Amino acid sequence: MKKKVASAMAVSAALSVFLAACGSNGDNGNGANASPSSSQPAASDASPSPSPSASAPASESASPEKAENFTVSLRHIQIGDAQKFRKAILDDVVKKTESEVPGLKFELDGVEDSVNRFTKLPAEMAAGNPPKIMDIFGGAGDTQKYAKAGRLLDLTPILDELGLKDKFLNVLEPFSVDGKVYGLPIGGNTEGIFYNTDIFAKYNLNPPTTWDDLIKAADTLKKNNVAPFAAGSKDAWVPNMLVNTLIGRIAGENTNSGFITGQSKWNSPDVVAAYQMIADWEKKGYYPKGELGKAYADMLTDFVAGKAGMMFDGSWRSSAFKDDAVGKDISGKVAFVSLPPIPNGKGNQTSVNANYGEGYGFSSDLNENELKAVKAFIKNMYSDEMQLRGLLEDGVLPSMKLSDESIAQVTDPVVKQVLDVLKNAGTTFPHFDSVVQSKVYTETETQLTKLIAGKATPQEVGNAIQKAQDAENAAAAK
């Protein structure tokens, strides 16, 4: 009998080990005094002394060499040659932060932008294991949704502590819920037309600053077998940039922000007119054939190769045309203008789109050490120095207040044009991707590809998106 009991106990002990190994680290959030190595496999690997007694308070007073090693996961989207300037800034911030926080090692995880935003991060958020520091977008579909679900760290006290609260431009709204800030935009951009000045000169074309010049340029290029606009429509967010600006100009600059309040409708005649313009341009052949097979990177490749005369893209692309960048072949032959005033548009025709939509968010599931790392990361990333470097090296507009002298240091001609576009803008409007809910946004992508493929009419597109919008607005009102 004793043996029976003994064997039973042995088996159940083995079983409990199994189950313990499978158990989640659910108490990690408030387990600040627990050793990070107990719940973080990666951390325990690196730790020279994984004994739980040597936890944070002890290591704080000890010299840096004795500090407990720990890792912090950091998801970024700076992959590929076109993003190398932004990556260099991130690398410097990472290095500086690691040298400031004893024992800290960042684990960088680079993922392509739209994969991260629309596939990987949502799945991780659903599973409750997002990276500790992550690239994130503002708005109802991203930061605000995750913040409401308690996945993101409330940064308000950290901003107070670091004195950053008033340093930001008025750009934190898409990253805030109930007055609390859950993410910090890294910079800003505006979406407009890049054009190849060489090609325009070759065909005697005026810069596309008026609607007639734009259409004339497009028609002339088309006639000469140059694609008027490069395209990357396989990634539907790329053509969505033009849709957004067309809606702002044709239906009015407040339209985009009115979708979630019900003030504007996707199937209203003005918004449908914006989609109609896309359909017309498709019909006229303003985009290269097979555009639905071209990804975002292909748009730049085609533009740099001179296969297209123009491309509608975000101002962040300006850094691709530097002498040592991926688009160096046409360096100095690229200019940037905003979409010219559209005849009969209801909006302010000097308005441009301005986004401060992308930045960093932080997991709410942090222990004491990780919190220290996050604070140091914020301090180093959101500094005047890095903001200025972002502007000068990467052409990303600052999201924080920079002095006029700093901004005057810009020498890159394209970045200067971008700054001019924003300076001359009567008003700005956001991209709807940082306004509407994720279901609605994804529906805009689905419907836009259908429109491009000729499988849906502009009115059908508007109706389908409005249906998704109505459902989401009704759910939000509950």
Next chain:
Amino acid sequence: MRSTLKNPYVYLLFVLPTIALYFLFFIYPMLTSFYYGFTNWNGLDTKDYVGFANFANAFKDADFRHSILNNLIILLFSCCIQVPLIIVCSLLISGVKRLQGFYKTTVFMPSILSTSVIGILWGFIYDPDVGLLDKTLRSLGAPTIYWLADTNWALPAILITNAWQWMGFYIVLILAAILAIPREIDEAARIDGATGPQRAWYLTVPLIKPIINVVIMLSIAGALRVVDIVLVMTGGGPAGATDVMASYMVNKAIKYSDYGYGTALSIIIFAFALVLTALYQILFARRQERVEF
């Protein structure tokens, strides 16, 4: 010790860890998924019970119906075109005297490559500007086909790639069955004056019917769960032209953050696969008698 081993409960204890793991990683997720299918869960917040609304929406959803149709096209393609081709190829290879090992290895090769590799590889082949296929076609005077960007061509392109990937695996299966047929049967037929095609059709094929059945079963199952090649090559695009049930489900659940609806779709896919394989079993497979040599 001996008395311990006589007690059946001890054995139960030994099995318990496995059962527990099985329950934890299979039964429990299955049951919860089933529940999620009846909610409007978005993956993050609270979930409300919505009854059969998700299932009703699924059948009203024209895009989902289109993806079911795509699955059926893939199924028909693999059963009606791929399987006969597989049998023909196997018969040909089985008749080869020299370098049979070389052919076997060559046809088997694609099925050991990862689907992502194959998807990207064929993406290059299908590239309208620099791809092998279009360059060849253009040199023959054909117009450029935008394989993966054209709503009419994208699905055939994926069908070809998928067939290329999996045919070798099935060929090796069938080849093994053909080579296992005793030589004497074939020789007897040869002495009686049967020609090659006659021997293949009246002798070999009937003798390998059981394995052909297995191949058809696997093809049906494969056609219903095909998703990786679609996600790698087109992501269901252009404009949903290549969406299959599973890729549509992944899209709805993750991109739309509509986990409730996505789970409902996965239950439908499960039921669909179950019914189809059961139908095939009842209608065809059961009638087969075992072949004894």
